Every structure is written in C-alpha cells, then in structure tokens.
Amino acid sequence: MFVIDCPNCGARDQSEFTYAGEAHIARPTDSENMTDAEWAEFVFMRTNTKGLFAERWWHATGCRKFFNMLRNTATDEIHAVYRIGEKPPKVTADLPATPAGEASIGSGNDAVKIMTRDEEAAS
Amino acid sequence: MNATVTAPVRRSPLAHRSAMSAPDDLLHLSERAFDAKIVLRGLPEVLAPAIEKVTGLAMPEATRSTANDAHRLLWQSPDEFLLLGPVDGEPELMTALTAELDGRHVQIVNVTDYHTTLVLSGPKARETLMTLSTLDLHPRGFTVDQVAGTTFGHALGWLVQTGDDAAEGGPVFEVLVRWSHADYLFCELTHGARAFGMPEARPVSGELMEI
Numbered sequence A: 001m002f003v004i005d006c007p008n009c010g011a012r013d014q015s016e017f018t019y020a021g022e023a024h025i026a027r028p029t030d031s032e033n034m035t036d037a038e039w040a041e042f043v044f045m046r047t048n049t050k051g052l053f054a055e056r057w058w059h060a061t062g063c064r065k066f067f068n069m070l071r072n073t074a075t076d077e078i079h080a081v082y083r084i085g086e087k088p089p090k091v092t093a094d095l096p097a098t099p100a101g102e103a104s105i106g107s108g109n110d111a112v113k114i115m116t117r118d119e120e121a122a123s
Numbered sequence B: 001m002n003a004t005v006t007a008p009v010r011r012s013p014l015a016h017r018s019a020m021s022a023p024d025d026l027l028h029l030s031e032r033a034f035d036a037k038i039v040l041r042g043l044p045e046v047l048a049p050a051i052e053k054v055t056g057l058a059m060p061e062a063t064r065s066t067a068n069d070a071h072r073l074l075w076q077s078p079d080e081f082l083l084l085g086p087v088d089g090e091p092e093l094m095t096a097l098t099a100e101l102d103g104r105h106v107q108i109v110n111v112t113d114y115h116t117t118l119v120l121s122g123p124k125a126r127e128t129l130m131t132l133s134t135l136d137l138h139p140r141g142f143t144v145d146q147v148a149g150t151t152f153g154h155a156l157g158w159l160v161q162t163g164d165d166a167a168e169g170g171p172v173f174e175v176l177v178r179w180s181h182a183d184y185l186f187c188e189l190t191h192g193a194r195a196f197g198m199p200e201a202r203p204v205s206g207e208l209m210e211i
C-alpha cells in the first residue's frame, strides 16, 4: 500500500484510487480509415515499462478526477503527479540493482541485463 | 365504511434504529435524514454569485466547506459542490438556484433522498472513524469544516467536521452516506465504538444485522 498525492485532494491512501492505464495515448483522429491492426495497436498495445512509467490514476472516492503520475514500476516510488493535459516533468529514476539483474523491459526476460553501478564501474 | 387516505410519509433508511451513545458522553451516534441536498456542478466562478445570493455562502476552498446557520456548502471536486440545507428546503433552493443559473453551463441536481447523514459527536468520534477509514484523522490532519470523500469499510461516504474539538462535548462529524449503505455504516460505527462501551446496535424492528 502506498500514499498518493491527489492534485485536488492531497495525500490519500492508495485504496481510494483506481489505476487507469498508460498515460499520453492519443485517441486517433481518422478512426474511419484505420485498419484493424492499427485499432489493436491503439486499444491493446502498451509499453509495459519496468522503471519510470507515465500512467493515469483516478481518485475514485474523492474528487473523481483523472490525473497523471510518473511512477517507478520496479520500486513503486512516485516521482511526480501532474494534471491531465500537462506534459510529464523531467525526472530521473534508478532501477534497483537486483542480484538477478532483471531486464528493463517486460518481465522475466533476461536477454537484456541491467548492470549494477559497481559492475558498470568495474567494466 | 370510509377509508382514510393519508399523504405519503417519508421513511428514513435508519427509521428502524435509534440514536446510540457510549457511556460518559464519549460518543453519540444518530441519523439526521431529509436535509436538503443539492449537487451543483460547474465552474466555481459561475456558481459563486448564484450560491451567494441564494444562501449567503462563499465558495469553499479545495477539501473545505463553508457554513451558516441554515446551509453548508461542501467542496467535492474542482467543479462539483454539495449544498446542504434545511429539511424540506430543497424545492425552494432548486427553484432559486435554477432561476439564478438559467442559461449557464451548470448542472443542478436534487439528491436529497440519495444520501442520509450520520452524526458522530464526542471525544471518541475521531477514534471511532479511524477504525473504518484510511484518512489522517489526527486533529492536526483533519480540522473543522474540512471535507473528504472516502470509504468507511465498504461504504463510500463524505466526511465533514462540523464541530470544533475545543467545543464542549468534543468534535462533531457528519458522514453523508448513500441511503442503502446507511444501515451497514451505522452498525460498523457502533461496532468500532465497542471499545468505548458502545452497546451493540439492535434494531427497533426488523432483522438484526450481524457483522
């Protein structure tokens, strides 16, 4: 459980919020000319980032407004909360240096190894 | 034989329960049904002159409420406000507000029979609410006139503090809860206050709700 800083209501428990998927996905403007594959891309395909991720949340029990959040999906650290329509602020986030050196994209795929800072310095 | 037809009478959702108290005035719990309740949606600057004219109230800041003797105005979201007024006052308020805001981009909805109000007062009111809520209910974290929409157990409700902690008898809180959740919340609140000697909620009539 973590505490989320709603831009309207202030700090509230996570249980008051509903996750609403990846942020900044623009609805297509020429939908009548789109192929099924393009629709599928818009409706279903998400980046599934491990690390810093821009996502939408909905304050279901309070102001009932959507807002955006930059969250590190590996650590649950919330780096920024900003309103719908605003650009994500520039932040930097470190992935945790896990003993397994997990992949930065997807889950369990260790084709891409993350190096710890110590390993990076030694290489 | 002449049958007598009487006008329909409203029955509150907690008509089968009576107000309850913990010993030594630690906590009083009761229902206050039928307050006039009107949801106003629109930009605050559009709503403000009409609300001021009809009720005399200023617009509340975010997460706050404003009040006078007859009305209270709760902030619910940047473009949504809940106006509480006297019992049976809703037709008059609806007429006046609708006239004042005629032609403006607003929504005015009478929700009088949608919510009922549970009133908690006493020195243990905060701790009783804490048993059901994740809000920061420390006197520094939640102060008089503050408003929060949150969950109490499984029930959604709007909490507002209407009486100061320093006042005699302790702080006063009101929880606006949906009609159909009111019985559940009443029982959960009495259950949460068992530590302060609150007896179990027993209905005056109907079935006993076991929780």
Ligand SMILES: [Zn+2]
Pocket (backbone or CB within 6 Å): A006, A007, A008, A009, A010, A059, A062, A063, A064, A065
């Ligand atoms: Zn909120």
